Amino acid sequence: MTTTLGIRTVLHPVTDLAAAKAVYTALLGVAPQTDSPYYVGFDAEGQHIGLVPDNGKQQLTNPVSYWHVPDIEAKIAEMTAAGATVREAANEVGGGRLVATVVDTDGNVLGLIQDR
Structure with missing residues (x-):
């Protein structure tokens, strides 16, 4: 099976969602598209960056790249x-x-x- 795959989503675990949101807003230069207590997501030039609190369902310990x-x-x-x-x-x-x-x-x- 030949397909063109791409990483367009990366989720980052964070301990302080509000602090991380401020840092990523400054980095990306855009406000979050999704902003909730359990997930903050940014869309910047075709890339989706998500912030997941350390108590989130995914139990992330490191950033995870998502292949579409x-x-x-x-x-x-x-x-x-x-x-x-x-x-x-x-x-x-x-x-x-x-x-x-x-x-x-x-x-x-x-x-x-x-x-x-």
């Missing part, structure tokens, strides 16, 4: 056949968007996103 794929289940199957393991199975997070995470053979977390 046309078929998340097929990509998970390909990756697990190649040796990756599923960390978080595909689930809908709203608006038909599916997200999942897998872990490569070195323990790196890789995110996957499928938009409908």
